[in-house]
Amino acid sequence: MARYIGKRIIYMVITLALIATFTFFLMKILPGSPIASADKLSPEQRAVVEARYGLDDPLPVQYFNYMFGLVQGDLGISINQFKGADVTDVILSRMGPSAQIGFQGMLLGTVLGILLGMIAALRQNTWIDYSSTVVAIIGISIPSFVFASMLQYSLGLKLGWFPVALWKDGFMSSVLPSIALAMFPLATAARFIRTEMIEVLGSDYITLAKAKGASGSEIAFKHAFRNALIPLITVLGPMAVGILTGSLVVEQIFAIPGIGEQFVKSIMVSDFSIIMGTTIFFSVFLILVILIVDIMYGIIDPRIRLSGGKS
Amino acid sequence: MTQNYEKLPQGSFDRIPRDTQQAERISKPSVSFWQDAWRRLKKNKGAIFSLFLFGLIVIMALLGPVISPYSPNSQTITHANLPPKIPVIENLGIFDGVGTLGGKEVDLYEMKNVEQNYWFGTDGLGRDMFSRVWKGTQVSLFIAFAAAAIDMLIGVIYGGISGYFGGRIDDVMQRIVEILTGIPNLVVVILFIMIMDPGILAIIIALTITGWTGMSRVVRGQVLKYKTQEFVLAARTLGATDGRIIWKHLMPNVLGVIIINTMFTIPGAIFFEAFLSFIGLGLQAPDASLGTLINDGYKLIQYQPHILAIPAFVLSLIMIAFNLIGDGLRDALDPKMKD
Numbered sequence: 001m002a003r004y005i006g007k008r009i010i011y012m013v014i015t016l017a018l019i020a021t022f023t024f025f026l027m028k029i030l031p032g033s034p035i036a037s038a039d040k041l042s043p044e045q046r047a048v049v050e051a052r053y054g055l056d057d058p059l060p061v062q063y064f065n066y067m068f069g070l071v072q073g074d075l076g077i078s079i080n081q082f083k084g085a086d087v088t089d090v091i092l093s094r095m096g097p098s099a100q101i102g103f104q105g106m107l108l109g110t111v112l113g114i115l116l117g118m119i120a121a122l123r124q125n126t127w128i129d130y131s132s133t134v135v136a137i138i139g140i141s142i143p144s145f146v147f148a149s150m151l152q153y154s155l156g157l158k159l160g161w162f163p164v165a166l167w168k169d170g171f172m173s174s175v176l177p178s179i180a181l182a183m184f185p186l187a188t189a190a191r192f193i194r195t196e197m198i199e200v201l202g203s204d205y206i207t208l209a210k211a212k213g214a215s216g217s218e219i220a221f222k223h224a225f226r227n228a229l230i231p232l233i234t235v236l237g238p239m240a241v242g243i244l245t246g247s248l249v250v251e252q253i254f255a256i257p258g259i260g261e262q263f264v265k266s267i268m269v270s271d272f273s274i275i276m277g278t279t280i281f282f283s284v285f286l287i288l289v290i291l292i293v294d295i296m297y298g299i300i301d302p303r304i305r306l307s308g309g310k311s
Numbered sequence: 312m313t314q315n316y317e318k319l320p321q322g323s324f325d326r327i328p329r330d331t332q333q334a335e336r337i338s339k340p341s342v343s344f345w346q347d348a349w350r351r352l353k354k355n356k357g358a359i360f361s362l363f364l365f366g367l368i369v370i371m372a373l374l375g376p377v378i379s380p381y382s383p384n385s386q387t388i389t390h391a392n393l394p395p396k397i398p399v400i401e402n403l404g405i406f407d408g409v410g411t412l413g414g415k416e417v418d419l420y421e422m423k424n425v426e427q428n429y430w431f432g433t434d435g436l437g438r439d440m441f442s443r444v445w446k447g448t449q450v451s452l453f454i455a456f457a458a459a460a461i462d463m464l465i466g467v468i469y470g471g472i473s474g475y476f477g478g479r480i481d482d483v484m485q486r487i488v489e490i491l492t493g494i495p496n497l498v499v500v501i502l503f504i505m506i507m508d509p510g511i512l513a514i515i516i517a518l519t520i521t522g523w524t525g526m527s528r529v530v531r532g533q534v535l536k537y538k539t540q541e542f543v544l545a546a547r548t549l550g551a552t553d554g555r556i557i558w559k560h561l562m563p564n565v566l567g568v569i570i571i572n573t574m575f576t577i578p579g580a581i582f583f584e585a586f587l588s589f590i591g592l593g594l595q596a597p598d599a600s601l602g603t604l605i606n607d608g609y610k611l612i613q614y615q616p617h618i619l620a621i622p623a624f625v626l627s628l629i630m631i632a633f634n635l636i637g638d639g640l641r642d643a644l645d646p647k648m649k650d
Contacts, residue, residue: 015493026502141630143582145589146623149609153616245497249589253609264590267505275505279498286495 005295012287017067019283020276024066027272028059070280087277091259098251098258101174102243105181110239112182113189114232120190121197121228122220132190139187144246148180148253166255177254184242188235196228233297237290244282348567351643358639361632368629372452375445443599444622450600451626454511455580458518459573465519466526467569473527474534475557485531492524500583504592511594514587518580526572533565567644574637578630585626601626 073088113136120132155161155176163173200206201224209219244260251261259278266274342350352358473484500517507513537543538561546560581601587593588602589609601622608619 011489011493015490018490019494019498023502026506029506137631137634138627141578141634142627143585143630145586145609146605146627149605149619149623153619241495241497244495245586248497249586252590267501268591279502283495283498287493 001298004298008291008294012291015287016280016283020067020070020280021063023276023279024063027276028062087273090262090274091277091281094257094259094262096258097174097256098247098260101177101181101250101256101258102247104174104178105246106185106239106243108178109182109185110189110232113186114193114229116186117190117193118197118220118225118228120194121201121224124198129194132194136187136190136194139183140191142183144180144184144242145249145253147183148177148250151176151180152253173254173256177250177256180250180253181243181246184246185239188239188242189232192232192235193228196231197224200224200227230297230300233293233300237286237293240289241286244286348640348643352639355639355642357635358643361635361639364628365632365636368448368625368632369452372445372448376442376449440618440621443604444601444625447599447601447604447622448625448629450511450594450598451581451584451602452629454514454518454584454600455577457515458522458580459576461515461519462523462526462576463569463573465523466572467530467565469523470527470530470532471534471557471561471565474531475538475553475561477535481531488524488527491521492528494521496521500587501592504587509592509595510598514584514593517587518583522576522580526569526576529568529572530565533568534561537561537564571637571641571644574633574640578633578637581626581629581633601629 074086116132116135120129123129163176166173206219206223209223214223247258248260248264250256251258252264255261259281262274263278263282266278469484469488473481473488499521503517503520504513507516538556543556543560546556551559584593584600585602585605588600589606591606593602593606594600604622605619605626608615608617608622611618
């Protein structure tokens with residue numbers, strides 16, 4: 001186990017170093033200058049600005065400065081959007097709303113999805129089962145931004161139940177974005193739990209439990225549900241990816257001051273250091289989630305051989 | 312029982328002699344794997360309906376811009392922001408050209424003196440939405456199919472070589488894949504789009520740059536599973552070359568998985584294209600895809616919801632159809648389920 005975790009962490013570091021290197025050089029060959037209204041500056045003024053941000057150093061020096069700062073958690077400074085603010089601070093200050101809607105969406109989605117999948121499996125081939133399958137297919141198929149704009153138009157604009165956009169009304173502002181983000185985990189969990197539950201319900205130990213006279217609800221919760229739940233951990237990784245991808249557009253649609261909205265904005269104004277910082281932040285987040293999921297799975301289900309080909 | 316038997320008239324039964332030649336005859340026609348899979352797929356109503364629906368969408372994507380009297384890019388400013396109006400159906404109270412103006416419901420076609428009918432309405436520049444939506448569908452589908460085909464090609468070759476030759480080659484190739492899959496797809500796609508000139512080609516390259524790893528893993532797993540089986544050993548003993556073993560013996564077995572995987576890559580690619588267009592990294596005007604149309608429509612959501620609703624609806628239909636076809640194929644191609 002320890003060896004496996006060690007190996008995974010080494011891979012993680014290599015991957016991150018590659019991503020950071022890749023992003024750095026990519027940003028250097030990108031068209032457009034990070035200095036606002038660079039065209040209007042005289043060559044002398046430009047040189048002063050470039051010197052200030054270390055843009056006049058030779059490329060290898062810039063690279064090592066950047067990587068060295070990265071190890072210490074310093075992602076550089078924003079050049080044109082926040083006028084010299086630390087990228088790390090910018091990201092941290094915007095983490096609250098993103099984390100809140102992401103967490104709420106994930107929680108709402110998985111809980112509802114588990115319930116839906118469980119009911120569908122227990123009432124297999126009834127209308128409940130079919131409608132839950134339809135919900136799951138729709139949830140996986142309809143992109144979050146389509147769903148988010150539908151919610152915004154119907155519940156926000158037409159019915160006025162929730163704020164249409166912005167982050168001003170505390171919890172109420174977070175309701176619609178959370179629902180929009182919840183659709184993907186909901187659908188994934190419902191499909192997954194249904195398949196797992198049906199498989200478990202057909203296994204020998206359930207027949208044994210029935211033969212011993214366990215009641216229906218006891219079998220469903222104590223025996224079937226618990227065992228169906230374990231493999232759900234494996235889809236937590238893809239769910240987190242889905243939430244993060246979704247957050248970029250959902251935050252944009254609901255004008256939430258989060259990391260996703262910030263990222264899209266900095267792409268528009270080519271604020272390189274923010275783009276690099278956010279990219280690395282996203283990568284660390286996703287890679288950590290997947291690592292934790294894999295380790296958790298190995299601990300909870302000892303039948304899984306971690307050293308095997310499983311990823 | 313015996314008494315009843317004797318009461319039966321003579322000649323009710325013929326004695327059938329045992330024929331040793333007949334015993335070896337195969338009474339049912341032999342069903343190949345693919346015929347069997349097709350039979351199972353036909354039973355899946357959702358998948359068949361989706362196939363039909365998808366066929367319809369493809370036909371409309373090809374014919375739509377042609378049968379519409381308006382070109383997707385021609386602007387008629389006086390006809391801007393018209394809601395959909397379809398003859399015959401308009402009598403039902405929907406698609407009748409009525410829209411809100413200043414909070415009141417009015418027939419905008421009458422108000423603006425528009426004689427023609429725009430089936431899906433027009434956008435803010437007076438462009439016909441009907442031809443634009445189908446043109447956009449064309450572009451979106453092309454991007455998705457091209458990306459899926461490239462993913463398949465690279466993935467199959469890479470995974471096939473890695474799995475078949477094994478050993479050190481496999482080791483090195485798998486380490487590369489492990490690192491590539493560690494990089495979040497979202498990050499790679501966005502970064503690549505940024506350094507390339509925006510356009511169809513850029514999106515396809517960005518989607519395929521790490522997209523093939525999933526396919527290569529699946530193919531490698533399957534090849535590993537089959538290459539140690541007896542039929543491969545038999546072929547090798549009979550002197551078959553590596554190429555022949557791969558093409559004639561392994562490929563047919565791996566094909567099912569490749570098809571299933573591709574069927575799930577396509578909706579993924581459609582989603583990513585729309586996603587990129589929505590955050591402004593997709594196609595540039597006047598090119599239109601479903602994603603850019605949704606993005607344009609979103610800006611007018613409050614007053615002209617149809618500009619968003621129609622492309623969003625078509626996009627959702629394509630995604631649902633593909634997921635259902637993929638599910639159906641996965642069940643149909645599963646060799647464990649045999650009729």
